[in-house]
Amino acid sequence: MIEILSSAALATVQDLGRTGSLRWGVGTSGAMDNLALAAGNLLLGNALGAAAIEVPVFPFKVRFDEDCAFALTGADCAAKLDEQPLLPWWVHQARAGQVLTLGLPQGGAQRGSRAVLCVAGGIDVPEVLGSRSTQLRGAFGGHEGRALRRGDVLRAADAGNACRTGFGLVPPALALPLERDGVAAVRVLPAAEYLAFEPTSREAFWAGEWKITSQSDRYGYRLDGEALRPIAPMELRSHGIVPGVIQVPHNGQPIIQMRDAQPSGGYPKFGTVIEADMWRLGQAPIGSRMRFIETTWDEALTALDEVRAWLDKVARVVELHRGTPRV
Template identity: 40%
Template sequence: MTDLVVKSCGPMTTLQDRGRLGYQRFGVSPSGAMDRRALAMANVLVGNPPDTGAIEFMNLGGAFTAEGGDLRVALAGAGCSLSVDGTAAAPQTSVLLKEGQSLEVGHARSGTFAYLAVAGGLAVEPQLGSLSFHLRSRLGGLNGTPLKAGDRLPCRAGAEGGEPMQLALSLPEETGPIRVMLGPQDDYFTPETIRLLQESEFTISSQADRMGFQLTGPRLEHAKGFNIVSDGIVDGHIQVPGSGQPIVLMRDRQTAGGYPKIATVISADLGRFAQLRPGTAVRFKAVGRDEAVAAARQLKDWIAALPGSLTPVRFNLTTEHLLSRNLIGGMVNGLAPAASDQAS
């Protein structure tokens, strides 16, 4: 079996897939990849289903090597670079990491979260049906911890994964406000506060992690107090505690909470929101159910279209590329007599 060996990585480098679904009634957070679009891109590039478990990087990259065989890998998200033995790979391409070679993932340049996928997936035992690591419960991941130097990730058979591929389909250019649906406790706020949420600019604070992004901005006043009977939480809920500063709950969120939730980030925009860095300004726009459902279907269709946008990598025949290849399969002496001539 081929192993992907961790040489170095950031403190919150973890294993993530779609998440641990179906256990919230037991108080188990779903966890899962912060940006499922980028996870899907990395997986599709190496021939995996879009939700297959991969390595999630948060801000910082890492260094790895292959032991026991070759690995086909791909990276997507956060503008991170990928190189093998110092040779940079083109964006949105898969590369072959040969046994003993070094792979380096650069730090995030245009977001926060990036994903490294391996052809065939990682042969790590899931917990409650998922590889996703959840920090506070220590569920999932590799032995219930984030990755660290010296860890060995076993990879499934067929990890070399065929020829290099590239994605012709990029993430859509999305700008403008993050779309939300009001509620479920928008009645705990005055109409003026609802208007303030939609017309004001907030800033992602430094208190932002996989559990939630705290925002700074105008105070959102409560109309009925800030305590409610604890009820269920979903990804994207915007809680407003007594401080009046909203918190957008993310993948590692709790499963129930006792602060009123003024609105909920729609599922199609949550990956884009997750990539916003601390200090980034953000605005919100309330939309109806029909637009939220249409956006979710559009994202689902976009992910489903990824495999159809794969094309083989076409190298430019530069001198540097030709010199990097072993183009000689053997040598003959054209002046030497042929074997048949010598026999006669």
């Protein structure tokens, strides 16, 4: 059992997301950094999509009420088990009664914006529509359909079982870097209404830096930069959208739909962040700046293959340490 000791809001139980329910008006939810969640689960020998705790606000504290192996991935968060500093992207062992604290690195600087706490067997909460992810807008899934709060108790499915610890991996931010002119970047496919915007606006989108504003959250990232202007006013009926879609409201400042995005909207679609780069976006801190790189469908598929190859490499590293080769 794991008891939440922190009063910091917004930590939630997430897995790889709720697929197949968009036709019922139910969004995908899931980890903002799906690569961190998948890697953490691989390190522990869990199913790839086992549920974990996503932590976007520090400090955050939990107490292990029984022995439990765990892995910390995602953002660097100056983690300590009792008073012992812990390595990030590493498998650790907690004993009953020990307290895990996640906080900001000294000086306040950190790489990434969300830590992922994976535990042996995954966080054991009921599945809803095939997923254990928290859907905050609908108040279902995860732990009682809400963010975690002090006093909540969660069960780790394989707590107490033997698990190889004391090893880790190089995080994808270092293994799969992507920048443009020294600024973090993501790749974008032009979308349906892309050509309906002025040529100068299209050029500015690719050439400029965009700030992630404080009005950003799991639902969407609101950006600040040179306003994108349509050639003529556009009024569209609501239509289906998915995480990664970049919509442009009347003020010209783009909104990127994130994991808790609603499944429909009526703003023009300028582009779509490719699935292979959504984890990069999920780790981009509020207030940071980013660049967009125009890409093609074939390049997007190649990027997805690179992510899968990285996960395969993680799985092989885990096999070597656990001594359990795949059949």
